[in-house]
Structure formats: C-alpha cells, structure tokens
Amino acid sequence: MSAAPHPSPGRETIATMNDARSDLVIVGGGIIGLAHAFEAVRRGLRVQVIERDRRPVGASVRNFGHACITAQSGPLADLAMRSRVGWLRAAVEAGFWAREAGCLVVGRSEAEMAVLEAFRGDRGPEDVQVLSAEQVRDQLRGASTEPDARIIGGAFLPLDLRVDPRTAAPMLADWLAAHPLVDLHWGTNAHSIDSGLVHTNRGTVRGQHVLVCVGHDLDRLHPADAERHQVRRCTLQMALVDQPDGYQLDAAVLTGTSMLRYEAMARTAPAAELRAELTAADPELMDMDPNVMFTRRPDGTMIIGDSHHYDPTADPFLDERISERLLAEVAAITGADRWRVRQRWQGVYAHSPLTDLLVTTPAPGVTTVTVTSGIGMTLSFGIAARTLDRL
C-alpha cells in the first residue's frame, strides 16, 4: 500500500471527521488495533483510529502481559518472533515497561517433565532450558516464602517477553495520539462499515482501507463472519495480589495446566499422558479449564489466573470458588501462606474452535483481524506487520 498525500499533518477534532480521509482507518483501540497503527505509521501511512471507549479497557489491559513467544508452533511461531521485535521497538518508542524477562515453567510431576523434555527436543536447548528443582525454587523464592516442595524441575524460556498490561496499550495509544500521522478518536462507536467508509456515532470516516480490530465484538459489526467461524466470548477470572515479600521474578510463571494450552507444549507426545494425569488427580480444577499462571507487575503486585468459560454471550458473574482455587494454586507454588487481594476482574477475549487467528474480508478494502485464542498480546505486532505487508 502506498501512502496518500497527507492533507494536513496534526490532529483533527471529532467535528471535522466527516471530511477526514486517510490511508487506513482502524476500528478498535486495543493492542491489535494499536499495533497495526504503530506499524502503519512506520511505513508513512496516515491513520485514523476509532475507539468507542475513552481509553483501552478491553482484553489488552486485563491480561497477564506475557508475550508467550517460545510456546507457539507452526506459522504462529514465526508471527510470534516477528511480534517480539515489534514489541521491543514499540516499548522503546512509546516508553512503556517491557522486559526480556523470559518465562519459567514449573514441573511438579514426571509427566510434566516429559512434556518439557519433548518441548526442548523440538525447540532446542537454547530456547527451552531445562532446569533442576533447585534452580526453579531459587527463582520463585521470596524473603520468607519457600516454594512448593513438589517441584522436581522446570524450564526457562529466555525468548519470552513481559510487558505491564495496565500501561503498555495506554502508553502506546498516547504515543500514537501525539504522532503527526495519527488521529485517534476516543469515545467514538463504529456502527457499520462499507468499503472505505466507517460510519460512527460522530460521523463517517473515509480511508483507502479499513481494518476492523474489535476483538470479541466482531459479531456486532460482522455477524456473518463471526458465526461462520463460531466466534464466541471466552471469559477468564483474574486477581491482583501483593507479591510475597522479596519475590523478584519478572519472568512469567507457567504450570502443568499451561502445558496443555500452548500449542508447542500441548502437541508433544507426553501431553496426552499429562492431561490424563491432571484430570484424574484433580477433576475439580480441570473442570475450570485452567491455565494456572502468574506474572509480576513493575509495582510489585502480581496477576494471578485463570479459568476459561465459553459462551456467545459472556456471563457477568464471577464464581468465588474459582477465584479462591486459583489463588490457592499459586499460593502453593510460591509458598505464600495468604494473599492480600487488591482486585478481581473478568477478562473477555474472542475464541473460535476453528482457528487461532481469524482474518476476513467482508467487503473490498475492509479486513477484519481477530485473535481467536488467548495469545493476542503475544502475536499483536507480528500480525500487524504481516497485515501491512499484504495491503
């Protein structure tokens, strides 16, 4: 795509939106829309971003901030590696917190260690570094907390990244809003989209190409595409707690249940045995469809999750039994005997049983981009670069 002549650099007001024309109109100001805007301005394109809320409050600020690079497989592994470069570049430009902190995967059974060994066999010993029990426990230890005695080993994945989900997307949005090639329209709801036209509650915006990056709300704008791919809402229960005193690990921490979710681990031969083992040992936990994991934010709080529930319409109610169970699981791993819970919330993301990444073309010049699995933070900048290559 070549850049159109730029009419007048600088920010326009909502009042002039009816006349606005740009190379690209992006609907949705979560990380997928913002990463596309970031990649577009790097290529000299003039961009308008339409976001119905006044700041990012969707999946992109409710997640763990774990760019789970190493555990992707197939074409998604290449997208993840490309995304890694984009995340680090955006963090430098926009000034948000991002660390090449890696990821620690905790092994507490022979079946879990067998998955990690197979994962190392596939990815190589540099990308998947198998650790002893003591090496894992050393990383998890706090000043007065002793990690789980059941830990028998684990793996460190040095390519994984950490960002702070509460600040990364908002700071990227601020950076874009100040960019001369970008107009970011907060509080503006797109209600229908045609080729080159986005009709909003504040007027019509024109652009050579329209990208629809609205996450789980794809069904509101393009119901046929959503239905064809069985897109539904996945809800997750999350909590924010104070980290154990002296805990210092910036790496994301994954567990056995995570090994069943991330493709590069889940498709290893020993994963079937692990699933059977976990289901037999703890059917109540497995009923929650869990990914027991946690990350530490730069302010010393810790994000703990998660469970998964799938429904076209998200049920609004949090189940306290699930929250308590997830907190107990992470308490056991870290050795924290009690948590000070600061917040609980529900995350929602788009899910399709048919694909992890959904790209559709509902009309000429209109492309929808939806990550339909829980890895949109991981893939965001890689997907954006690929979309822009194809325009």
Ligand SMILES: Cc1cc2nc3c(=O)[nH]c(=O)nc-3n(C[C@H](O)[C@H](O)[C@H](O)COP(=O)(O)OP(=O)(O)OC[C@H]3O[C@@H](n4cnc5c(N)ncnc54)[C@H](O)[C@@H]3O)c2cc1C
């Ligand atoms: C609890 C939780 C934990 C997760 N953990 C991770 C993780 O650690 N690593 C990882 O890789 N992924 C993770 N994910 C997945 C990841 O967060 C998502 O895949 C990603 O944030 C999706 O980004 P998005 O921009 O598509 O969606 P969103 O962030 O939801 O943004 C979509 C935006 O579109 C806007 N919008 C919708 N409709 C309209 C409209 N009609 N007009 C204008 N604006 C509109 C919305 O207001 C919203 O701001 C997690 C998700 C959750 C919920």
